[in-house]
Every structure is written in C-alpha cells, then in structure tokens.
Amino acid sequence: MANHLLVVEDEEAIAELLSINLRHAGFHVSAVTTAEAARAAVDRELPSLVVLDWMLPDRSGVALCRQWRSEARTRDLPVIMLTARAEEADQVQGLEAGADDYLVKPFSPRTLVARVRAVLRRRSPQALDDVVQVGALKLDPATRRVTAHSSGGATLEIRLGPTEFRLLHFLMAHPERVHSRSQLLDRVWGDHVFIEERTVDVHVKRLREALSVADCAGLVETVRGAGYRLAAASPAPAV
Numbered sequence: 201m202a203n204h205l206l207v208v209e210d211e212e213a214i215a216e217l218l219s220i221n222l223r224h225a226g227f228h229v230s231a232v233t234t235a236e237a238a239r240a241a242v243d244r245e246l247p248s249l250v251v252l253d254w255m256l257p258d259r260s261g262v263a264l265c266r267q268w269r270s271e272a273r274t275r276d277l278p279v280i281m282l283t284a285r286a287e288e289a290d291q292v293q294g295l296e297a298g299a300d301d302y303l304v305k306p307f308s309p310r311t312l313v314a315r316v317r318a319v320l321r322r323r324s325p326q327a328l329d330d331v332v333q334v335g336a337l338k339l340d341p342a343t344r345r346v347t348a349h350s351s352g353g354a355t356l357e358i359r360l361g362p363t364e365f366r367l368l369h370f371l372m373a374h375p376e377r378v379h380s381r382s383q384l385l386d387r388v389w390g391d392h393v394f395i396e397e398r399t400v401d402v403h404v405k406r407l408r409e410a411l412s413v414a415d416c417a418g419l420v421e422t423v424r425g426a427g428y429r430l431a432a433a434s435p436a437p438a439v
Contacts, residue, residue: 203248203320207231208238208264209282210257218251221309222316226329235259239267242274245390249320251312254283254294262297269298278323280315282307332372334432337416339365339372348414356414363388364407371420371430380427404428 205222209215210233219229230247232238235256242250252261261281268274281299283290294302300319303312321330329341336349337358344365346358360368366388371379379387381397389395408417419431 204228204230204245205249205251205316206238206241206247207251208233208235208256208261209251209253210234210255211253217309218312221313222251225313225316227316233257235261235264238264242268242277246274246277246386249278249280249316249323251280251282251316252299254281254285262294265294265299266297276323278319280312280319332369334372334375334430335416335419336414337368337372337411337419339369341369348411348416350414358410358414358416360410361406363403364410367403367407368411368430371428375430375432378423378426378429383427400428 205227207215207218207222207229209218209231212233215231215233219231222229227248230241232241233256235258238250238252238256241247252265254261256264261283265279265281268277268279279299280301280303281294281297282303282305283294284305285291285294291302291304300323301315303315331341332339337346338348339346346360346365346368348356348358350356367384370384370388381400384400385395385397389399404420404422408420411417411419421429421431423429
C-alpha cells in the first residue's frame with residue numbers, strides 16, 4: 201500500500217505540482233488549501249507525512265504544527281514545512297514548532313521527494329520499500345516476500361497473509377521496541393479502523409505459526425502487561 205501524504209498549500213498551482221511529483225514517486229497524495237481543512241483531514245485519518253506550507257489563509261502552518269505536536273494522537277506525525285522565509289531565525293522557529301524538516305521556496309520537486317523519503321526513513325522506516333533484515337529474517341516490501349536462513353544454511357520462504365506481513369514489517373522496522381496493542385492497531389491497521397485490541401493477539405498467533413517453519417516464532421515476544429516486541433537476538437520459545 202502506498203504511503204498517504206497530505207499536502208497543505210493554498211497556492212493551487214504549487215499544490216498540483218507537488219502532488220504530481222509525489223505521485224510519480226509512488227506516494228498516494230491528497231491536497232488541501234487551509235489549516236482547518238488539514239486539521240479535519242488528519243482527524244479523519246492519519247497520513248504517513250504532511251507537507252505543510254507556513255503561510256495559510258486561515259492560520260499559520262507553524263501554529264498548526266505546534267498544535268499537532270501537543271496532542272498525543274499526532275505527536276509523532278512527520279511534518280515537512282514549506283516556506284518562502286529563508287532567514288535562519290525563521291527556520292529555527294519552524295523546527296522548534298516540531299517540523300521534521302524545512303524547505304525554502306523555490307526548491308526542486310526532486311529535493312522534496314528526497315526529503316520526504318529521508319523523514320519517513322527516520323520516523324517510519326516500515327513506510328518505505330527498503331529491505332529490512334533482523335537476525336535470520338529478511339523482508340522485502342517491494343516483492344512482498346519474507347525469507348529466513350535456517351541453521352543448515354538453506355533459505356526458506358515464509359508465507360504470510362497481508363495483515364501478518366504488515367505486522368511483521370512494522371515489528372522488524374522497530375526491533376527490540378515494545379508496542380502496546382493500541383499502538384499496533386494505529387500503526388499497522390490504521391487509526392481510522394475500529395476493531396478490538398484482542399484482534400492483535402489473533403494476528404500475532406498467526407504470525408508466530410507462520411514463522412515457526414523457520415524456527416523464528418520466538419522472535420515475536422510477549423511483554424506481559426505491555427504488548428509485543430521483535431527480538432533482534434536469537435529467538436526464545438514463544439510465550
């Protein structure tokens with residue numbers, strides 16, 4: 201599934217140019233022209249990243265970014281600020297408001313695409329098509345394949361359903377970090393999907409069963425009272 205980017209830019213020609221180039225780079229893009237429309241769009245569904253203009257007709261991008269950073273649901277939302285302000289003090293103000301990066305107009309579309317990929321790589325490594333490897337496991341998002349090296353040196357292909365694939369991708373992109381069920385629902389299923397937290401347990405069980413063919417089920421660890429994590433070390437028996 202392509203990453204969803206939200207472009208917030210009140211100049212329609214610029215918004216269209218940015219959207220076209222980001223779509224050509226493989227992203228799903230929606231665009232709005234006001235801060236209020238941007239806030240409403242993010243309230244409906246969290247995008248993978250927001251490209252946010254500083255000067256908007258109803259409210260500054262800086263104020264909107266600061267609001268998002270103050271709220272738990274949007275605290276980690278990646279934001280790239282666009283502005284015509286080139287002074288260092290302005291750049292500092294944008295970054296201190298919580299922007300992950302800052303681009304001064306005019307800039308090339310290629311530069312924007314590169315910055316978007318760089319921010320996603322830092323903030324959400326599972327959002328890109330880079331191959332991820334943890335221990336014996338290797339996951340390739342582009343080909344949708346998961347392989348594992350057995351102790352005897354053979355390469356085994358692990359077949360996963362789409363949800364288990366996304367779950368493993370997220371866990372492998374954040375090895376050793378503990379994620380609660382609600383966090384996994386937000387990041388793997390999407391915060392706009394309303395399902396029971398215990399659904400996570402069902403898919404973790406299925407993921408472990410699939411990984412067991414390569415003796416990797418123990419990599420997915422249960423942290424009692426907290427959630428789940430993917431161990432970067434040798435697997436222990438699954439709990």
